[in-house]
Amino acid sequence: MSRSIRLAVIPGDGIGPEVVAQGLRVLTAVLPSDVKLETREYDLGARRWHATGETLPDAELESLKEHDAILLGAVGDPSVPSGVLERGLLLKLRFAFDHHVNLRPSRLYPGTAGPLAGRPDIDFVVVREGTEGPYTGNGGSLRTGTPAEVATEVSVNTAYGVERVVRDAYARAQARPRKKLTLVHKDNVLVYAGRLWKSVFERVGREFPEVTTDYLHVDAATIFLVTQPERFDVIVTDNLFGDILTDLAAAVSGGIGTAASGNINPDGTFPSMFEPVHGSAPDIAGTGTADPTATVLSVALLLRHLGYEREAARVEDAVAADLAGRAGAAARSTEETGSALVNLVS
Amino acid sequence: MSRSIRLAVIPGDGIGPEVVAQGLRVLTAVLPSDVKLETREYDLGARRWHATGETLPDAELESLKEHDAILLGAVGDPSVPSGVLERGLLLKLRFAFDHHVNLRPSRLYPGTAGPLAGRPDIDFVVVREGTEGPYTGNGGSLRTGTPAEVATEVSVNTAYGVERVVRDAYARAQARPRKKLTLVHKDNVLVYAGRLWKSVFERVGREFPEVTTDYLHVDAATIFLVTQPERFDVIVTDNLFGDILTDLAAAVSGGIGTAASGNINPDGTFPSMFEPVHGSAPDIAGTGTADPTATVLSVALLLRHLGYEREAARVEDAVAADLAGRAGAAARSTEETGSALVNLVS
Ligand SMILES: CC(C)[C@H](C(=O)O)[C@@H](O)C(=O)O
Ligand SMILES: CC(C)[C@H](C(=O)O)[C@@H](O)C(=O)O
Numbered sequence: 001m002s003r004s005i006r007l008a009v010i011p012g013d014g015i016g017p018e019v020v021a022q023g024l025r026v027l028t029a030v031l032p033s034d035v036k037l038e039t040r041e042y043d044l045g046a047r048r049w050h051a052t053g054e055t056l057p058d059a060e061l062e063s064l065k066e067h068d069a070i071l072l073g074a075v076g077d078p079s080v081p082s083g084v085l086e087r088g089l090l091l092k093l094r095f096a097f098d099h100h101v102n103l104r105p106s107r108l109y110p111g112t113a114g115p116l117a118g119r120p121d122i123d124f125v126v127v128r129e130g131t132e133g134p135y136t137g138n139g140g141s142l143r144t145g146t147p148a149e150v151a152t153e154v155s156v157n158t159a160y161g162v163e164r165v166v167r168d169a170y171a172r173a174q175a176r177p178r179k180k181l182t183l184v185h186k187d188n189v190l191v192y193a194g195r196l197w198k199s200v201f202e203r204v205g206r207e208f209p210e211v212t213t214d215y216l217h218v219d220a221a222t223i224f225l226v227t228q229p230e231r232f233d234v235i236v237t238d239n240l241f242g243d244i245l246t247d248l249a250a251a252v253s254g255g256i257g258t259a260a261s262g263n264i265n266p267d268g269t270f271p272s273m274f275e276p277v278h279g280s281a282p283d284i285a286g287t288g289t290a291d292p293t294a295t296v297l298s299v300a301l302l303l304r305h306l307g308y309e310r311e312a313a314r315v316e317d318a319v320a321a322d323l324a325g326r327a328g329a330a331a332r333s334t335e336e337t338g339s340a341l342v343n344l345v346s
Numbered sequence: 347m348s349r350s351i352r353l354a355v356i357p358g359d360g361i362g363p364e365v366v367a368q369g370l371r372v373l374t375a376v377l378p379s380d381v382k383l384e385t386r387e388y389d390l391g392a393r394r395w396h397a398t399g400e401t402l403p404d405a406e407l408e409s410l411k412e413h414d415a416i417l418l419g420a421v422g423d424p425s426v427p428s429g430v431l432e433r434g435l436l437l438k439l440r441f442a443f444d445h446h447v448n449l450r451p452s453r454l455y456p457g458t459a460g461p462l463a464g465r466p467d468i469d470f471v472v473v474r475e476g477t478e479g480p481y482t483g484n485g486g487s488l489r490t491g492t493p494a495e496v497a498t499e500v501s502v503n504t505a506y507g508v509e510r511v512v513r514d515a516y517a518r519a520q521a522r523p524r525k526k527l528t529l530v531h532k533d534n535v536l537v538y539a540g541r542l543w544k545s546v547f548e549r550v551g552r553e554f555p556e557v558t559t560d561y562l563h564v565d566a567a568t569i570f571l572v573t574q575p576e577r578f579d580v581i582v583t584d585n586l587f588g589d590i591l592t593d594l595a596a597a598v599s600g601g602i603g604t605a606a607s608g609n610i611n612p613d614g615t616f617p618s619m620f621e622p623v624h625g626s627a628p629d630i631a632g633t634g635t636a637d638p639t640a641t642v643l644s645v646a647l648l649l650r651h652l653g654y655e656r657e658a659a660r661v662e663d664a665v666a667a668d669l670a671g672r673a674g675a676a677a678r679s680t681e682e683t684g685s686a687l688v689n690l691v692s
Contacts, residue, residue, distance in 0.1 A: 033623040041434075076534075082533050082534045082537075083533065083534045083537045083540070085533070086532075086534040086535060087535070087665070089534070095373070115490070115572055115573070115598075116459045125448065134450075134499075134501070134535070134536060135535055137537075139536065139537065139538035139539065141502075141538045141541070141542065142539055144436065144541075144542075147505050147506065147509075148502065148504075148506070149505040149507060149542055150502065150503070150504050151503045151504075151538040151539045151542040152500050152501060152502055152503070152538065152539070153480075153500070153501040153503075153536045153538060153539045154498050154499070154500050154501075155480070155485075155498060155499040155500075155501070156496065156498055157496070157497045157498070157499075158494075158495065158496050159489075159493050159494060159495035159496075160493065160494075161490065163493075169575040181513065186586070186589075187428050187429065188422075188428045188429045188433075188479060188501045188591075189429070189432060189437070189480070189481055189586075190485065191428075191429045191433065191483075192485035192486055192497040192498060193485065193489045193497045193498070193499045194428070194429070195487070195490075195497065196487065196495055196497040199491070205593075218589075218590055219378065219589050219590050219592075219593035219594075220593065222568065222590055222593050222594040222597065223593050223594065223596070223597040223602060226461055226572065226594065226597040226598060227461070227597055240532070240535075243384075243532075243535075243564075243565050244564055244565050244568055244590060245567075245590060247565035247566065247568050247569050248569065248572065248594065249563075250569070251568065251569040251572040251573055252461075252572060255573075256569060
């Protein structure tokens with residue numbers, strides 16, 4: 001049997017190309033020899049925008065569709081006005097490819113530093129809605145720039161959108177040993193959106209009688225993430241709360257250097273996109289010191305999404321072994337970490 | 347000279363009455379003997395709602411106005427549908443009395459436990475906008491309860507509202523030794539509200555040339571709160587981000603048991619309201635074990651707001667001394683902690 005993966009690669013800005021290079025090395029090393037990996041690189045991000053003014057031309061969007069998955073490094077640079085690349089590239093991809101399941105696992109690997117280091121019981125996954133909420137761009141401003149300005153942002157939530165991500169989260173909880181799902185929202189203040197999320201959460205829950213459920217306000221959830229992270233198994237939440245909680249989750253587990261994410265279109269109509277949670281880190285770009293671990297773990301999510309479960313597990317085991325061995329060792333270069341992981345998966 | 351304070355007291359639900367009782371003891375003990383303290387208690391909260399269906403009748407709202415300040419314990423109970431007391435009482439007070447400066451200091455007192463214990467350099471204050479953003483109740487839902495439901499929440503931001511809270515935050519930063527102000531928002535996604543906040547922040551900043559400024563996206567801010575809390579001095583942010591960040595700030599500093607807040611109407615048109623950040627904690631209500639420290643620190647904010655700066659400092663020093671002495675000691679009752687603080691301020 002001959003299989004193939006058509007992978008679109010968006011290295012992006014800053015440390016993006018550096019970490020993506022290592023992610024691809026590990027991917028190549030772990031794939032069975034009969035799997036043909038075809039990659040195509042896309043020059044998108046700050047450099048391209050400065051050169052041409054383009055963020056994501058239609059032709060490229062179309063061409064990206066011809067792939068099985070997308071691997072993205074990081075996008076963004078202080079020289080580009082805030083929002084241009086986020087709305088014009090990153091969010092455009094998430095919305096155009098209907099990446100409604102934004103998957104962000106948090107695991108505290110033995111050996112990692114950080115405020116909660118040494119607690120092996122942190123192992124949860126945030127299922128963040130990816131195509132609705134305050135991310136829809138439904139805002140505006142009136143009398144802009146005057147003392148009478150009014151600026152609004154509208155969070156849009158649909159039963160359709162909430163139900164599909166909630167059901168996905170239940171299914172993930174069901175497949176995990178602890179089978180626990182926590183809904184995070186702020187339904188005591190955001191009463192309309194909150195009512196919708198909570199009622200869908202309860203209704204869909206009837207299809208998953210084995211899953212234990214829980215509800216937390218987003219403010220309380222941040223406290224528990226720091227003080228009792230072991231209480232979480234799967235969390236489902238809206239786009240903005242998910243954005244905030246997953247950065248916090250990264251901080252309290254292995255750090256932002258190990259936080260992976262998948263922007264998933266579960267039905268496969270469009271390619272899913274995998275990227276580290278961290279940004280382009282222009283301050284350390286070019287120094288060869290960025291940690292490629294988050295990208296490598298994103299490659300694991302990519303492999304699992306494409307059905308290569310065994311290879312995904314091998315990559316994750318390699319990362320665990322590598323992190324465990326790192327404790328106390330001298331700082332390594334991006335390339336050295338990549339090589340260590342390549343060796344471990346080969 | 348004879349002075350007086352007319353204080354409205356809303357003990358509320360759960361542990362509210364227990365912690366408020368200790369707050370009042372400390373307040374009475376610290377006030378100079380020539381200050382007459384007149385308190386009037388308001389029966390508002392879950393009990394009242396169950397009994398009468400009322401959350402905050404107009405007559406009571408009017409009568410609260412006749413006071414110099416309000417001390418609130420905590421409001422809420424699982425038996426009341428989410429949102430009823432929040433919108434009908436807590437937020438109603440904040441909006442009716444134009445509490446646009448929601449002040450939440452975070453200090454890691456020596457002796458306190460928690461993930462970052464032992465770091466004496468945590469000392470910042472969050473100035474959270476209190477009357478706009480996603481808290482305005484400007485949402486709605488269409489085809490409610492059907493598979494075609496759409497639910498929206500509108501974040502409303504005005505130049506008027508943003509400017510006054512930003513100016514207040516600059517003035518606070520200016521008065522502190524480090525003179526640093528960080529704006530937290532998410533202007534790469536919430537582009538309209540973000541543009542307004544950022545432009546007002548820059549414009550008002552010109553009036554405070556000594557204040558160093560900084561901007562962080564809310565997701566990045568959660569990371570720094572955990573990993574580098576010492577980088578913060580004063581933070582100014584919107585209503586919802588402020589809600590989330592201050593619970594997190596409490597978790598990483600002294601814990602939610604020491605987090606105080608003031609809902610301030612700076613021009614004094616209406617009474618300001620002081621309350622612990624924690625909730626009514628029904629699980630421990632009646633056990634006499636709630637920590638009244640957050641309420642006592644809220645009393646310090648109240649004293650400072652009314653011009654009793656020396657007394658405010660005495661209360662804060664007492665809390666610091668008490669927390670430092672607590673390390674390793676047996677758990678104390680609410681009353682014992684109150685007595686210890688009364689002794690320290692007397
Ligand atoms: C860059 C930004 C648009 C993005 C988001 O807010 O989703 C990022 O923070 C993330 O979490 O992937
Ligand atoms: C109870 C709730 C309405 C309130 C808020 O969201 O402001 C609380 O969380 C707070 O921070 O004071």
